[in-house]
Amino acid sequence: DSTKRQEETKKGIPKTRIIKRNVPVVAIVGRPNVGKSTLLNRLTRNFRSGAIAVDVPGITRDRTYHSAFWNGIDFELVDTGGLVFEEGKDKVPFIKEIREQAMIALNEATAAIFVVDSTVGVTELDIQIARMLRRLGVPVLVAANKCDEEQRALDANEFWKLGLGEPFPVSGIHGSGTGDLLDKLTEYIKERGNGVQGLDNQIDEDNILRVAIVGRPNAGKSSILNRLVGETRAIVSDIPGTTRDTIDTTIQRDERIYCFMDTAGIRRKKMVEYGTEFFMINRAFKAIRRADLVVLVVDAVADIVEQDEKLAERIVEEGRGCIILINKWDLVQKDEHTYEKAQKYVQTRLAGVSWAPCLFVSAATGQRCEQVYNTIESVYEQYSRRISTSVLNQVLEEAILWNPPSTSKQGKQGKIYYCTQVSSKPPTITLFVNAPKLFKENYRKYIENYFRKSLGLEGTPLRLLWRGKK
Ligand code: GDP
Ligand code: GDP
Numbered sequence: 001d002s003t004k005r006q007e008e009t010k011k012g013i014p015k016t017r018i019i020k021r022n023v024p025v026v027a028i029v030g031r032p033n034v035g036k037s038t039l040l041n042r043l044t045r046n047f048r049s050g051a052i053a054v055d056v057p058g059i060t061r062d063r064t065y066h067s068a069f070w071n072g073i074d075f076e077l078v079d080t081g082g083l084v085f086e087e088g089k090d091k092v093p094f095i096k097e098i099r100e101q102a103m104i105a106l107n108e109a110t111a112a113i114f115v116v117d118s119t120v121g122v123t124e125l126d127i128q129i130a131r132m133l134r135r136l137g138v139p140v141l142v143a144a145n146k147c148d149e150e151q152r153a154l155d156a157n158e159f160w161k162l163g164l165g166e167p168f169p170v171s172g173i174h175g176s177g178t179g180d181l182l183d184k185l186t187e188y189i190k191e192r193g194n195g196v197q198g199l200d201n202q203i204d205e206d207n208i209l210r211v212a213i214v215g216r217p218n219a220g221k222s223s224i225l226n227r228l229v230g231e232t233r234a235i236v237s238d239i240p241g242t243t244r245d246t247i248d249t250t251i252q253r254d255e256r257i258y259c260f261m262d263t264a265g266i267r268r269k270k271m272v273e274y275g276t277e278f279f280m281i282n283r284a285f286k287a288i289r290r291a292d293l294v295v296l297v298v299d300a301v302a303d304i305v306e307q308d309e310k311l312a313e314r315i316v317e318e319g320r321g322c323i324i325l326i327n328k329w330d331l332v333q334k335d336e337h338t339y340e341k342a343q344k345y346v347q348t349r350l351a352g353v354s355w356a357p358c359l360f361v362s363a364a365t366g367q368r369c370e371q372v373y374n375t376i377e378s379v380y381e382q383y384s385r386r387i388s389t390s391v392l393n394q395v396l397e398e399a400i401l402w403n404p405p406s407t408s409k410q411g412k413q414g415k416i417y418y419c420t421q422v423s424s425k426p427p428t429i430t431l432f433v434n435a436p437k438l439f440k441e442n443y444r445k446y447i448e449n450y451f452r453k454s455l456g457l458e459g460t461p462l463r464l465l466w467r468g469k470k
Pocket of ligand 2: 215216217218219220221222223224327328329330331361362363364365
């Protein structure tokens, strides 16, 4: 076992296995700007968690999954982010990665919707894509998009040329024709089964440890995720904020199943004009809410700013476990004080989560990335811990002995009778006292810290409820 670990460490990539989704996947393909995102939003009717359609060509660059339901069938639509072959090379960045992502999506797909633009007609690129799709042998539905008006439906006929059967005239904007398309699609899915390869064992949803990866654009969230997962799932690039949706990646590692939620992060101010800022912050916040614990990624060579603080605050408000990754450590000039200084800086600026363990990592070199899993496990253990009432009260007694509650100006002394844990995730302890107002903030902090130290609760919020006598 230890040699296995050593090997993993050497490679810097932990051993993981991607878990196949349990629902059929339908890939949406097509060249950029034909209206894939718009159609996808229309088909899922879910503007909030769906892809964001913005008038910037090729904005959807990652594989993002969207749940859909039609004719009693659950399935997922995956946006492949625009298939660009050689022609587009100069126009759209990371074309190779886009193709790679599209291929992964198509390989796991039960069916594909090939979106074309009826206002443009058949293009050379459409023909190339059609050829590729025929070779893959996946059932394909041709959606002739932008048939907004009745007479446009005739334009769809041109796409018979693609040799992929009857084209469906649709309008992503108005929704017309989408019902027929979905009818045909669910028919295909019924015929083919869900196309999912058997899982070794059924996944118990309750057994999944949900981890949100949050941080500012460019902090390295996607790179970290790739390190943790060991597969190119999210595209990494130098352009801030490539990852625009929450991408859930479920993996199994040893006995544990992890669901990583890679969030879009919080956009820089200049992105506000694209109108997506609201969605971005919202997504990060939503991911924090859905998570058991949060990996907060900060950039070692950038200052901590308000956006980082906002995320930290939200983690505390939601009561989530937290790990801080100080990423890009490879770029830092180090002397003997560097670690201490960096840690102090982060803990001071992100005071709300000053209890969270800090790891100095480099997603680029893989340095210490293997420790992330161990830290996740230990934080999760603390987060879910149940402590016996007798242990709690021993600790409490000790704390009071060292530092008894003070007496108020009116001569009343605070008394703590006993305490008990009322819930976990995060650990929540009720203290029964004579009068809560006799306990000032600094004394409450003292008790909290004493519990933390004595019980080894360093990566989880700890909630203390001060209850007076009725
Ligand atoms: P993608 O790059 O393929 O995902 O394309 P988008 O969904 O971002 O759409 C590209 C452009 O086409 C946007 O300006 C959309 O508003 C427009 N568009 C999408 N669907 C329709 C449609 O059904 N009718 C019309 N007229 N325009 C559409
Ligand atoms: P995200 O926006 O938070 O998902 O950030 P990305 O993962 O896309 O990373 C942003 C940029 O930082 C990319 O150019 C990465 O190659 C680079 N990067 C990420 N992690 C590291 C690291 O540990 N060291 C260095 N030198 N660069 C990194």
